[in-house]
């Protein structure tokens with residue numbers, strides 16, 4: 471869900487923000503003149519954390535009286551349908567209309583300059599740049615780093631910066647930050663869902679926002695075409711119990727023709743991996759999403775025993791131990807052949823066959 475899935479695992483983990491960095495960020499914002507131009511940027515193909523963090527902070531800046539304010543992201547100016555009711559969307563402008571000479575740039579959930587696309591030049595043109603992020607792979611671009619790899623979402627850093635700026639949470643800000651937090655914690659199901667995460671959620675809910683309504687809109691609403699599309703794609707899933715050293719592999723694929731047949735956009739397929747990884751008989755799950763003829767965006771998940779980032783890195787991608795991805799080339803079966811071979815190699819190299827698995831239980 472976060473850009474972290476495709477992040478480069480070879481980068482060193484970033485430090486947590488220091489007091490000096492927090493103070494520098496506050497000062498970069500508060501010392502701007504009343505007509506100072508601020509440009510907010512989140513990563514390409516924004517998810518709930520990227521957009522929610524950026525718009526929530528934008529609404530906070532508006533409360534501070536900032537008048538010349540834009541929010542944007544590179545590439546197609548397309549907001550996924552479930553996020554189209556987020557508060558603060560009126561701050562959004564297409565990348566082509568973004569201020570060419572901002573005084574201050576603030577980046578959200580962006581691990582590397584490459585995720586800024588054509589907007590990267592704004593970093594050089596601005597007097598100052600603040601980066602709010604939680605990817606361990608953050609490359610420390612930009613001048614002021616508010617990067618905490620232990621934060622469950624970028625919105626955790628946004629809430630802290632708003633507090634230091636003296637901006638109180640209102641319902642608009644809270645809804646944006648709640649969507650961001652819920653997105654990156656898998657609706658508070660992942661291991662990163664710490665007491666601090668629930669405490670932040672409590673502060674957001676205390677503004678009076680409605681979690682049931684928000685979750686239904688963001689996570690549980692799909693056009694009927696998407697339901698039929700999922701039916702087709704899940705219906706062709708394959709289970710290989712002997713793959714991954716006997717831990718099991720489940721995989722499926724979605725073609726551009728599948729999307730066209732059901733009138734759906736590619737982002738509709740993002741949650742599909744969650745339906746596939748439920749499979750009890752497989753530790754490893756994969757979804758291949760066709761992006762062009764002979765080219766596939768591959769999402770991989772592990773329940774624990776298999777390190778899928780090792781497989782993804784071997785095949786030119788990256789990510790985390792339990793969630794990783796890469797771009798595969800050829801036919802879908804050829805891409806799965808490559809995955810199967812890497813999984814088998816890993817299982818042999820580290821001696822983690824089914825026997826070892828049993829030892830661990």
Ligand SMILES: [Mn+2]
Nearest residue numbers: 472519579624
């Ligand atoms: Mn994130």
